[in-house]
Amino acid sequence: MQGLKDMEIGVLIWANPDPSAKIAQLNSFGVRCTQVGLRGDLDLSCVDAWNRALQSANLTATSVCASYNGEDYADIPTVKRTVGFIPPATRTEREARTIAACDFAHTIGAKSVTTHIGFVPEDTGDPDYVTVREMVRRVCDHAAKHGVNFSLETGQEAAPVLLAFIRDVGRSNLGINFDPANMILYGTGDPIEALGILGKHVQSVHCKDGNWPPKVPGALGKEQPLGSGAVGIERFLAKLREIGYTGPLTIEREGVEPVEWAKDVTVAIQLLEGLKARAAQA
Numbered sequence: 406m407q408g409l410k411d412m413e414i415g416v417l418i419w420a421n422p423d424p425s426a427k428i429a430q431l432n433s434f435g436v437r438c439t440q441v442g443l444r445g446d447l448d449l450s451c452v453d454a455w456n457r458a459l460q461s462a463n464l465t466a467t468s469v470c471a472s473y474n475g476e477d478y479a480d481i482p483t484v485k486r487t488v489g490f491i492p493p494a495t496r497t498e499r500e501a502r503t504i505a506a507c508d509f510a511h512t513i514g515a516k517s518v519t520t521h522i523g524f525v526p527e528d529t530g531d532p533d534y535v536t537v538r539e540m541v542r543r544v545c546d547h548a549a550k551h552g553v554n555f556s557l558e559t560g561q562e563a564a565p566v567l568l569a570f571i572r573d574v575g576r577s578n579l580g581i582n583f584d585p586a587n588m589i590l591y592g593t594g595d596p597i598e599a600l601g602i603l604g605k606h607v608q609s610v611h612c613k614d615g616n617w618p619p620k621v622p623g624a625l626g627k628e629q630p631l632g633s634g635a636v637g638i639e640r641f642l643a644k645l646r647e648i649g650y651t652g653p654l655t656i657e658r659e660g661v662e663p664v665e666w667a668k669d670v671t672v673a674i675q676l677l678e679g680l681k682a683r684a685a686q687a
């Protein structure tokens with residue numbers, strides 16, 4: 406564990422049972438912090454190995470990102486059907502998994518657990534809305550015992566809907582993992598405007614890029630290497646500064662093969678370092 410600088414650059418990696426290869430990769434990037442992704446099928450008994458490996462590499466895990474068995478991000482109807490806390494048949498299993506992710510985060514010293522909870526209905530009287538709100542309250546209450554935050558990842562809801570949901574849940578450790586690309590990929594709204602609306606609730610961010618969806622019903626936009634999509638990374642960083650965000654800038658890159666992933670992450674680190682240096686001189 407170590408003190409991180411303002412807007413320290415980090416990289417999200419997905420945990421394997423044996424942490425050595427992932428830790429070596431993080432070291433090769435020269436970063437000092439990471440978000441550790443836990444896929445639904447990962448046996449979480451690897452937590453002690455991860456804790457030791459992170460500590461011996463002097464790497465800080467800032468968040469744990471939970472995903473779940475059976476999720477599919479093919480298009481918007483499929484996301485609605487399969488992702489997060491919304492699909493009724495998976496709720497018990499996924500709530501237990503999220504609780505376990507909070508325990509994992511506590512052990513490795515991470516301050517938050519992030520996840521997609523799925524498409525929350527806008528109608529606050531909808532039975533799915535009420536049930537999901539109660540699930541989020543229980544997860545928050547468990548996380549709070551460890552001093553861990555629970556962060557909802559942006560994407561599926563427009564910012565005002567997410568803000569109203571957070572207020573309705575009413576837990577001080579509930580916030581947002583802001584992913585600007587997801588706002589674009591789902592066509593949910595301009596991410597910079599959304600950042601202004603969500604402001605103080607932003608607990609962590611993903612540095613990810615993407616293009617708006619094609620004009621086909623239910624289609625998602627396509628993720629792009631950082632700096633090559635529609636987000637506008639310079640204005641994203643400027644807006645983060647404006648809302649007072651000082652936490653890590655965690656690079657997330659999905660949907661590409663390992664060689665391309667490593668290349669894109671390297672380019673993303675260079676881009677963020679350059680933008681930070683330019684802002685510091687301004």
Ligand code: MG
Pocket residue numbers: 558584587611613657
């Ligand atoms: Mg993300």
